[in-house]
Amino acid sequence: MHRSGATMAWNVFKFCTALRGLGSIMILLVLGVVGVTYYAVVLTNYGPALYAGGLDFLSAFAILILFHSLLVMLLWSYFSVVFTDAGSVPPNWKPAVDEERGEADPLVGSDFNNVAPSDPSNQHIRFCRKCNQLKPPRCHHCSVCGRCVLKMDHHCVWVVNCVGALNYKYFLLFLFYTFLETTLVTASLLPQFLAFFSDGEIPVTPGSLATTFLAFVLNLAFALSVMGFLIMHISLVAANTTTIEAYEKKTSPKWRYDLGRRKNFEQVFGMDKRYWFIPCYSEEDIRRMPALQGLDYPSKPDFDSQ
Template identity: 40%
Template structure:
């Protein structure tokens, strides 16, 4: 027991190494750009002030989004999805797998759960002892189930899911803006140092290396950000891109796709003026948009669990489930 606890502590310490690497590179880039380039190399005062102003705006937005992506806790299933003491006791006493599946089915009837395991059974997490809400998965690193889990990112040492997916996307976006601005503004001085028009000194090494590092990160960020933009437009997570979610009607990769506008709103919120700021604009429960299905295969939700029903309209047509509150989801 003591050995496993020590190993977990060591793993937690080592998990911060990628974050420390990124932080060190960014702090060095700040010194190289502000002091070695702007203070010691650029002689034009107006140009120096303009570069410093734009640079600090990019630096602040990058740091803000990175901080939010790291320290925003992943949203977990609320208490409504946890087994009660009696249900847990009944489930553990039952030894027959089929009977256990039926117990979970009976419990899930009062919950807005529409996805299934590949076997068709209710998705259940033995470690967390919860019925998994739609699009949630268990993270072995964080040791908890995460709502709308996308992946566990070592570079932010956090699970990317419902609560911080917007911050993660903004972090990638502002990281790319940061690299683009550095590359574009340093390029002229990079050429001057390379051909020998500027004197050799400490600034030469910093400017040359700054250009290479910015371009290297820029190329990798372009592919990563492009992939996640495609996922947002399709309303898929990274896990769902590799394995299609299974509904009561079968697997469907586009089961959560409700159009580009609504897909974006599910990540960034309804207020477009706040889309590019790393502040919370979406709150659990996860808004589950379910595409229309044939009436004979329709699984109707419990009364009152979908919002704004249209009189006379089939409730399965793109309703939003609201099983719990933001405060409950974090408990």
């Protein structure tokens, strides 16, 4: 039995190590898809159409402007997720007040044995035995990163990073702009894709046609898959929960952090509307909304009395 447990731990360790090793490969894969798409849309199809004049010029110009605008936002959001720390527990972090004991002095020493972290809706002080430190509310340990992550949603191999309190907004914007971009590319390349199956003469080289075909298939696949993830995360934001919390609270119908859709949305995107669709926050939002820092979250005032 002991040997089986050790084998399982070793397998998990190798799996987490493999995920960490995928880092540069996944980034190169994303950039590769972007490169193929750019070649098919700009260099092969709609770039040359700018010299045609008339309606062809106008339609090509409109598509290229929208394509490049969405591409800039997509890449900005993507690298914001990649290079933004999802949020780690500050060294020697301690809660300001122990709500369970009504004391300013938090749980220490043998009190950790009484901590019950299984219910995500409770306010018990939690302790991570892997990191050997206290855990703020809604914080979870990531086995891939090897640390506790504030308001952890999941570890994403596509962004080579954890998605948590400080970059969740950027991840959602990445999904949003990826969906818009891939949908635009799919629609704009559809005529060329259908021409691939026609009996008429195709006025492009076989290499350009193959690139267009590949770009269409890739973008259609990404559009459909990202749409599913986007719908799922929109529902999570509306309920002010994360992927991990949604799984954990299946048996708990009450959720203390659900403050209504408007406030739930603002806890992720901030209160300044000018920043809602760009991967950054206003200084005022960061200063006045502790929830954006991942350490403190408002809850329903009448939750405990329900």
